[in-house]
Amino acid sequence: MVDADHTFVIVGAGLAGAKAAETLRSEGFTGRVILIGDERDHPYERPALSKGFLLGNEERDSVFVHPAAWYAEHDVELHLGQPVTGLDRAARRITLGDGTSIPYDRLLLTTGAEPRRLDIPGTDLVGVHHLRRLAHAERLKNVLTSLGRENGHLVIAGAGWIGLEVAAAARGYGVEVTVVEPQPCPLHSVLGPELGEVFADLHREHGVRFHFGARLTEITGQDGMVMSVLTDDGEEHPAHQVLAAIGAAPRTALAEAAGLVLADRAAGGGIAVDASLRTSDPDVFAAGDVANAEHPLLGGRLRVEHWANALNSGPVAARAMLGKDVLYDRVPYFFTDQYDLGMEFSGHAAPGTYDQVLARGDMGKRQFIAFWLREGRVLAGMNVNVWDVTDTVQKLIRSGRRVDTDALADPTVPLASLLE
Missing domain, CATH: 3.50.50.60 (FAD/NAD(P)-binding domain)
Structure with a gap:
């Protein structure tokens, strides 16, 4: 009742x-x-x-x-x-x-x-998309299916998580993909240049074209449909569809x-x-x-x-x-799946807050754990195709203790031993 x-x-x-x-x-x-x-x-x-x-x-x-x-x-x-x-x-x-x-x-x-909107001419053309809601995803799924059959071009504005995940999905449908990003590498403000290139290489291997250091200035069209995009460095890219993935x-x-x-x-x-x-x-x-x-x-x-x-x-x-004495102190966590790469990220390491990035494992084979540190303390960790380590990574972050960085980077040293 x-x-x-x-x-x-x-x-x-x-x-x-x-x-x-x-x-x-x-x-x-x-x-x-x-x-x-x-x-x-x-x-x-x-x-x-x-x-x-x-x-x-x-x-x-x-x-x-x-x-x-x-x-x-x-x-x-x-x-x-x-x-x-x-x-x-x-x-x-x-x-x-x-x-x-x-x-x-x-x-x-x-x-x-x-989703943040592109404030440029041409955003009213048919074929300009955002991805935030289920209805957006349903429409985009149909678009990618059609583009794949027709060898069409998708331009993605933004090389953040949404932009990269959609790029991976689009390539799975056979779509030609160009990603335009003002930063020098993907995920620059999240992972920094040290790890952003890992994702750039991954996508290039799967046929994605990147245009870094540039922003869209106009979406051009014909008969109300998207035809191409222009960037602020004078380049033009063919496009049948455009996805704005510039944040929320x-x-x-x-x-x-x-x-x-x-x-x-x-x-x-x-x-x-x-x-x-x-x-x-x-x-x-x-x-x-x-x-x-x-x-x-x-x-x-x-x-x-x-x-x-x-x-x-x-x-x-x-x-x-309900009046209960609670605190929200969870370690931030997110994950992504792109092609054959699975990743989990724990912690928070904004640009300028860390003084060292190191990895244990094989970055070339994309099987490693990366750590962001400040004064020897772990601020964040990202495990790439390495599993069942998130709890330990989060405990290292919570501990706030200085760690032996040589041991942290050595895959033969059990990660949990650094908590002892």
Whole structure:
């Protein structure tokens, strides 16, 4: 029996929101749980959109967080296809796009992020894509299938994780791929030049063409269709389709309009929350891509857009809403699969924060673990085609201890021994 005297509302029906709703019920909350999303699909997980589903290896139904019937079975009121247009914190009430007003006792914002747009001529042409939602992935999957049959060209703006994963998928369909990236190598702001070239070489071996040190300035077309792209160094590349993969921006409009404190853009933007994921309003919480949290382990603020953050921060926020004494101190984690390369990354090592990068294993064979260190302490680790080491890597990061770098780089020395 639901206790209608207490209402917890979750705005954002993605992975973080769905896992928060699940946690509220598993923790014994008997009040109303209302989960609101502006998409018409049930909550789903995003990694497959640029990996297994896009490649055709996973079925559409595999991406959903819960079966459709789960929400009614657990008394979670699910509002789909409904944007939230207003948040009145004084009245503790939200307004939906259709004018419905819903009161809350506690509110969780899991509004996520949205793809950044190319601000250049030609983006209104047919054949310009973004990849963030399930509908985007379905359309892009059909596009890649067609391009592969016709030996068509795809230009990708951006050599980040999404850009590279789509490049790998496109090559699997037989599509000609050119990636335009302003940095000197892929993933430069994430992995630095030391490891970015590993991914450049991988993609070149599979036929991807890179154009580094350049940005798109125009998408040209004919009869309303994409025909080519121009770059700021005067180059022209043929293109039948274009994917903008230049990052994502946190969806903070609702929070900003309601007067919640936001994090500085230089620190990643998003809604500023404490280590318990509480915003500047004690009755409002935020989790997932949109939350910029004080991190007890790493120090300072951090906004993380990856799957594991949504998976783990939603439940922590739910417990905090229930008044439990919780902290969100997970080591950041993400993974990728590209061709025959599988990778897991743990930690945080922004450019300028580390003074050494070393690897154990064979980088040439793409079977190694890389470490980013500062003053002999491990800040982050990336295992490439090496498995069952993530827990140990994360323990090294958590320990904060100085390590013997010679032993760290030596694959004959058990990694766990460095914790003894």
